[in-house]
Amino acid sequence: MTVILYAIPFFFLLIALELWVDRVRGTGFYRLNDAITSLSAGVLSRVMVVAHQLIPITVYVLVFEQFAQFSLSAIWWLWLLAFIAYDFFYYWNHRLGHEMSILWAAHVVHHSSEEYNLTTALRQTSGAIFSWIFYLPMAIAGVPPEMFITIAALNLVYQFWVHTRHIDDLGWMEKIFVTPSNHRVHHAQNKIYIDKNYGGVFIIWDRLFNTFKHEEKDVEIIYGIRGALNSFNPVWANCQIYAQLIKDSYHTKRWQDKLRVWFGRTGWRPTDVSQRFPLQKTLLEHFVKFDPSQSPLTKLYCTLQHGIMLTVTLYLLLALQSINGTAQLALVLAVLSSAVMTGFILQGMPRALKLDSIRLISIAVLLGFMDVATWLQISIVALHCVSLIIGLMVLRKVAHQINETDDLSDEPSSS
Ligand SMILES: [Zn+2]
Ligand SMILES: [Zn+2]
Incomplete structure (x- = not known):
């Protein structure tokens, strides 16, 4: 967890850099609705980790204490060995995550984006409840829990940078490592690319177990899943x-x-x-991305809400040990409700804004009674007030547009 917390500023710096490159090159690989959903899924997965990682880690510790014949010490080459072993088990965890329904149900989140950029890397599942089973051999082999947690986090952090369309084939690296090019193949829904390139850090496992596929230059990749999510929730x-x-x-x-x-x-x-x-499955030849259009004011509202949600999450993760359970629950509720409501609004349901105004007031009042930092309480009240004003402006505009449409339909036809 600590490794990932330290990595968060770098994640956002690199996202900003990729966004800038995207604008300069005019590639259009970023969409606000898609990026917000990816980041929200990332936020939820981090918040859920706090709750449900306790069980897997406890099991890992139990297995380690009961079955490990010896405890591996912190010699660098043992770390390297454990890192490689982790990636091997990750390969099988990931592969079964695609091949078995119950495991796919958890992993699908990561593939639900129809774009491919650094925010996609953060679109992680909140429900990987069975993944830990794959790593128990490491506990038996004597990899101490602290070493395991650090290695798992480093593996996840590595996977961040490969989610970009701005880096081409990397020559010799393609043979050994997971790279942007071979991971793009993994996120494709084109028939020739399905169920390929499962590696986390090393692509050698795919070459070894016949699941490797090179990215073809003349095939345009269609990202996402066949049974489209069609939601920003x-x-x-x-x-x-x-x-x-x-x-x-x-x-x-x-x-x-x-x-x-x-x-x-x-x-x-x-x-x-x-x-x-x-089940309806769109034919790839007629594939259209799920992208309902939104007014600039609605986009501003959603961006503001998302910014507040990211701040609350960061506060929750950093202050976790110093705040009580009720305050933690209230903050989780604030994050969760914001993610869901922003999703609805981005989906083209402006009337969800009415419901959201009740949420804005309730959350501000609720956090006012909680034992959380005063700066957070004041900021939430101020930013929620600004949000209410923007929300009201959006609703007035929508009402105006509806009236205009009604007036037009009431006019007698000239023909
Ligand atoms: Zn996958
Ligand atoms: Zn990925």
Whole structure:
């Protein structure tokens, strides 16, 4: 966690740099709605880590204490060995994360963006509840929990920079490391690229286990997933496949199928449910990105809300040890509700703004009673007031547009 916390400023610096390059080159690889959703998913995953990582880490510690014959010491080459071993287990964790429905349900979030930029790297799952199982051999081999946590964080931090379209083929590096080029292939939904390049830091595992695919120069990559998310709600991005699996296992008749829905190959569905509830999959030739347009004022509102949410999250993560449980819960509620409501507004539901004004007032009052920093309370009140004014302006504009449309439709036809 600490490694990732230290890395956060660099993440944002590099995102700013990529954004600048994007503007200079005019490539248009960034979209506000998509970037906000990616960052919100990243924020939720970090907030959830605080809660649910306790279980996996406890299991890892238990296995380490019970089964490890010896504890590896902090010699540099042992660190290197453990780092390579972690990446090997990461490969299998990631590969099964694509190949088995229940694991795909958690991993899908990372692939739900239809853009590919550094914010995509932060679009992480909040529900990787089974990943830790893959790393238990490391506990048995004697990798101490502190060493394991640091290595896992370093592996994740490495993966950040490969989520860019601004770096081409890197020559010899493509043979050994995961690079922007070979990871772009992993995020593609083009048929020739499906289920390829699972490595975290090293691409050698893919070459070894026949899942490697080189990026073809003449193939335009279509990013995202076949069953498009069509939402900017990061909570829904985390639940989408779980909801589908619950529905399928509930409706299918055979009990074996009820289990196979979860543990079968990703995409497999029992015949009875697939006939009753067919899933729509867009043909790639007609692929259109989910991108409802928004007024500049709505964009300003969402950017402001997102900025507040990032600040509250950073405060929560840094002050975690010094604030009580109730304050932690209130801050989590502020973050979660902001992420969901901003998603709705970005989706083209301006009326969600009415509901959001109630949220803005409630959160400001709630945090006012909490044992959190005074500067945060004052900033929230001030920024929520500004947001209310902008929200009101957006709503007035929408009401005006509706009136104009009504007037036009009331006019008698000239023909
Ligand atoms: Zn993946
Ligand atoms: Zn990725």
